[in-house]
Amino acid sequence: MRSSKPVLLVEDDSVDAMTVTRAFKDLKILNPLAHSANGEEALAYLADPSNEKPCVILLDLNMPKMNGAEFLKVVKADADLRKIPVMVLTTSREESDIVQSFQLSVAGYIVKPVDYRNFVEAIRTIDLYWMLSELPEQEVGVKDANFKASIVG
Amino acid sequence: MRTSKPVLLVEDDDVDAMMVRKAVDDLEIAGPLIRVSNGEEALKHLKNQDNERPCIIFLDLNMPRMNGTEFLKVVKADDALRNIPIIVLTTSKEQCDIVGSFDLCVAGYMVKPVDYERFVQALKTIDLYWTLSELPNGRW
Numbered sequence: 001m002r003s004s005k006p007v008l009l010v011e012d013d014s015v016d017a018m019t020v021t022r023a024f025k026d027l028k029i030l031n032p033l034a035h036s037a038n039g040e041e042a043l044a045y046l047a048d049p050s051n052e053k054p055c056v057i058l059l060d061l062n063m064p065k066m067n068g069a070e071f072l073k074v075v076k077a078d079a080d081l082r083k084i085p086v087m088v089l090t091t092s093r094e095e096s097d098i099v100q101s102f103q104l105s106v107a108g109y110i111v112k113p114v115d116y117r118n119f120v121e122a123i124r125t126i127d128l129y130w131m132l133s134e135l136p137e138q139e140v141g142v143k144d145a146n147f148k149a150s151i152v153g
Numbered sequence: 154m155r156t157s158k159p160v161l162l163v164e165d166d167d168v169d170a171m172m173v174r175k176a177v178d179d180l181e182i183a184g185p186l187i188r189v190s191n192g193e194e195a196l197k198h199l200k201n202q203d204n205e206r207p208c209i210i211f212l213d214l215n216m217p218r219m220n221g222t223e224f225l226k227v228v229k230a231d232d233a234l235r236n237i238p239i240i241v242l243t244t245s246k247e248q249c250d251i252v253g254s255f256d257l258c259v260a261g262y263m264v265k266p267v268d269y270e271r272f273v274q275a276l277k278t279i280d281l282y283w284t285l286s287e288l289p290n291g292r293w
Binding site: 082109 | 229286
């Protein structure tokens with residue numbers, strides 16, 4: 001990723017979470033990986049000011065307590081959180097899940113490859129894409145920049 | 154891209170549009186590239202039921218008549234259009250443009266590389282990513 005901020009992984013399956021961690025290591029991706037086990041935990045993580053805001057979110061769909069679609073609805077209705085690109089990472093190929101996710105403006109919908117090598121390739125592509133794409137800075141930085149612009153001229 | 158549906162390019166600059174077309178040809182991207190010159194034309198294209206729905210939109214920001222941000226606001230408020238992923242393709246590195254675009258939930262923000270080879274590489278990465286990612290099979 002272009003930024004050194006954490007990547008937030010929202011995933012209830014601990015084996016899948018370990019696979020992502022391992023792929024990050026194998027690809028030498030430097031971003032710390034923060035892990036929440038469901039949408040509710042992820043919202044609590046995002047609301048905690050002591051946690052750095054993630055540069056991107058990798059979101060599973062089928063999770064207990066608060067699932068991916070419910071999480072997306074909350075995040076995309078929040079003026080601060082809606083700027084963070086969210087990619088769905090799921091086993092579901094259901095057209096209804098795909099359409100609903102894009103309706104909630106996800107920045108990608110990736111079906112988890114079962115094979116580890118293919119999984120690493122998928123994470124490599126995601127990393128490459130978000131290395132190319134700009135990412136929004138924290139809101140505070142923007143206010144600073146505007147303030148600086150206003151006092152300079 | 155995962156589909157062979159059209160890619161809609163919203164770009165007022167003829168030279169930039171030609172560069173995108175050349176890169177799409179060089180990379181043998183399957184879908185046809187449809188080019189319109191500003192947000193207003195893009196909306197007209199999207200609302201015309203005779204036109205096939207694009208799988209993705211490449212959007213310039215600085216354009217006459219209706220600029221990229223104005224276009225994004227209209228598209229993201231429209232239930233029939235909001236599920237098409239939009240990637241900003243611009244020369245602007247301004248943080249306010251970046252934040253403003255992600256606030257309108259774009260699926261990427263690429264600063265156009267000036268050099269053609271690097272531009273092709275960038276488009277290759279975009280193509281690779283959107284081949285990995287599913288796309289909604291939205292119907293009119």
